[in-house]
Amino acid sequence: MIEFKNIHKSFEDVHAVDDVSLRIEEGELFGFIGPDGAGKTTLFRMLNSLLIPDEGQINLFGLDPVKEYKKVRQIIGYMPGKFSLYYDLSIEENLQFFATVFGTTIEENYHLIEDIYKQIEPFKKRPAGKLSGGMKQKLALSCALIHKPRLLLLDEPTTGVDAVSRREFWEMLQKLKEKGITIVVSTPYMDEAGLCDRVALMQNGKIHAVAPPSEIVSQFSDPLYTIKVKNNYKSLQALRQWEFCENVYPFGETLHYLDKRNNVSADVIEAYLSSQQLTFDKVEMIQPDIEDCFIALTHNVG
Amino acid sequence: MRILLALLQKEFLQIFRNRTMLPLIFVMPLVQLIILVNAATMDMKNISITVADMDLSSTSRLLINKLEASPFFKLEELSINKEDAIDRLQDNKTDVVIFIPNKLEADVNREGIGKMQIITDAIDASKAQLSFGYLSNMIRELNLSIAINQQSLPNLNQIKSEALYWFNPELNYKYYMLPAIMAILVTIIGMFLSALNLVREKEVGTAEQINVTPIRKSHFIIGKLVPFLIIGLLELTLALLVAKILYDLPVNGSLLVLYTFAFIYLVAVLGIGLLISTKSQTQQQVMMLSFFFLLVFVLLSGAFTSVDNMPYIAQKLNRLNPLYYFMNVIRMVLIKGAGFSDVFLEIRSTLVIAIISVSLAVFSYRKTT
Structure with a gap:
């Protein structure tokens, strides 16, 4: 079990992590979802003992990362957001190095990384700097796993990786979870939230909700409309000025609209758009996804 | 111990793969000894x-x-x-x-x-x-x-003096400059390479990964120190060979004394270099700081000018200058044939500098922020 209790961390006048308390169960695949600058990396660096919290306590499987950092470093596999293996060493040499540094061998824990490492093994003599983004990510994951950590801490592992590699990566995480490794991952991609057991929505150093992704979506009770219009910008301006508008924001090629009234229908919205001389294709009610929830939660706070 | 060996192996792999650094390490002494020794001559001719x-x-x-x-x-x-x-x-x-x-x-x-x-x-x-x-x-x-x-002066009563130029009877200025250039060379290798190497890990981000491993700070610093210590000693050997072949530099003293001192000296400058890099975030900062120290060390050391002519404060400052001791020792051993007892003071002072600088480097390297 991992527990954060009232964690605070400031950098000069920026409150990077602001009173964060939450619990992650052993064996869980837990995601921190939030935009850049939400405080995810800061939180991770406090968990892996690289950063000392200003206030609050962290309990990592019964260890205190501040006092027992040596033990913590043995049981964590950390993959920083930026690729940070040795560019001038080959795949094999990087893995060998990290295995030795953790007092183990590649053979001993090969079963853990086999699925992942097999995919890059044909290129094992190639320097890490010359690998593609997806291969770099697999190597980094292998290196983070080689000492059989209890907790795998992945800071934005899919940033800058193509869609296929991203899906593959999440499949790998699912397999690792089945092997009993607790996985904590952060991502700015809302679509990845659905792949976690539970997620924490984070913004401006604060946690807005912690729940399974389905629960977060089901808690979203207000009717949500998607509006397909010709001119997104003009319509956005017009809807924002409407007295009943709760929130409206661009969502892909459409606009998502929330009304202050509970019983509003698509016709009412269409009538308003027509009255503003705005042409539209379609207005219809939809099921919110995690991104809508995130926007709703942070909108209420902001 | 296994961790330390893994670190050393990693460093050597990286050094030998570096296609710009490696030639530099071996070409630099040749160029410096061939060009600079002749350029830095103070012989008055023509x-x-x-x-x-x-x-x-x-x-x-x-x-x-x-x-x-x-x-x-x-x-x-x-x-x-x-x-x-x-x-x-x-x-x-x-x-x-x-x-x-x-x-x-x-x-x-x-x-x-x-x-x-x-x-x-x-x-x-x-x-x-x-x-x-x-x-x-x-x-x-x-x-x-x-x-x-x-014939206007029948009795020339006068005192005649005869000058004997000991240790360097031909007043060969190169014998004075060669050891100095060698000492500077070893200093550059020691201070710059180690400092740049460590800060590069910070800049590239590999330090972040290293910091979450159980590698101890002292192991990490020793892992950075030993490879460049070996390269520094190799550099000195190369420079001595070049000086012997090209300029027939006399080696009057024991090489054991010279290498013992060079070993301690390298630890001291490597320590200073690593200390600089633990305090810096980028290679640029390391370059600026290292240049500053190198310039001060070289100009104070007596490489080109006599320390005895320097102001009192400069002479006092030289007590903190490892290159000053090296300059003395390398000249004394090579030209004068000094033994261990003659350079005892220099060895002792440099040892103190080495212990302090390496301890400070280990102490100030932070895995946690």
Whole structure:
């Protein structure tokens, strides 16, 4: 079990992590979802003992990362957001190095990384700097796993990786979870939230909700409309000025609209758009996804 | 121990894969020893001299013959016009002007005293002084031969001194400069390479990954220290070989003494380099700081100028300057043949600097922020 209790961390006048308390169960695949600058990396660096919290306590499987950092470093596999293996060493040499540094061998824990490492093994003599983004990510994951950590801490592992590699990566995480490794991952991609057991929505150093992704979506009770219009910008301006508008924001090629009234229908919205001389294709009610929830939660706070 | 070996293996792999650094390590000493030793010479040769001889007598002729025979001077032009000679000095075409006035010989013969003028370009003060010194000697000899010719001084009661140039009888300036260049070379390798290497890990981000491993700080620093210590000693060996082959540098003392000292010295400068890099975030900062220290160390060390002539405060500062001790030791051992007991003080002081700098580097390297 991992527990954060009232964690605070400031950098000069920026409150990077602001009173964060939450619990992650052993064996869980837990995601921190939030935009850049939400405080995810800061939180991770406090968990892996690289950063000392200003206030609050962290309990990592019964260890205190501040006092027992040596033990913590043995049981964590950390993959920083930026690729940070040795560019001038080959795949094999990087893995060998990290295995030795953790007092183990590649053979001993090969079963853990086999699925992942097999995919890059044909290129094992190639320097890490010359690998593609997806291969770099697999190597980094292998290196983070080689000492059989209890907790795998992945800071934005899919940033800058193509869609296929991203899906593959999440499949790998699912397999690792089945092997009993607790996985904590952060991502700015809302679509990845659905792949976690539970997620924490984070913004401006604060946690807005912690729940399974389905629960977060089901808690979203207000009717949500998607509006397909010709001119997104003009319509956005017009809807924002409407007295009943709760929130409206661009969502892909459409606009998502929330009304202050509970019983509003698509016709009412269409009538308003027509009255503003705005042409539209379609207005219809939809099921919110995690991104809508995130926007709703942070909108209420902001 | 296994961790340390893994770290060392990693460092050596990286060093030998670095296609710019490796040639630099081995080409640099050759270039420095071939070019810089000759460039940094202080031997006074080929001082260009212009004589404005208005006298055109046998005495002036005698002086000009002496000048022509001297290895120090190159007689550029015999001008008979003082203004022309001065112009040449103005235009940087000559270093010294000698003005021999009309009736010099006549004055000497008639009144027992004649006057001439020596004008030197004193922008380079030491060159000017040396030229004047050489010329004064020459004129003293000239006076003596005039006196002997005229038999006017029957009894020459005088004190004669004989100079013995010990340790470097031929006054070969290269024997003075070579060890200095070698010491600077070893310093550059030690301080720069280690410092750049460590800060690169921070810049690239690998330090972040290393910091979450159970590698101990001291192991990490030792892992950075040992490879460059070995390279530094190799560099010294290479430089000694080049100096021996190209310049026949004497090796009068024991190499064991030199290498023992070089070992301690390298630990000290590596420690300073690593300390700089633990305090820096980018390679740029490391370069600026290292250059600052290197320049201060070199200029204070007595590589080019005598420490005894430096102001009191500079001499005191040199006690903190590891290169000052190295400069002393390498010259004393190679040229003078000094043994362990002769360089005991230098060894002791450098050892203290080494212990302090490495401890500070280990202490100030932070895995946590």
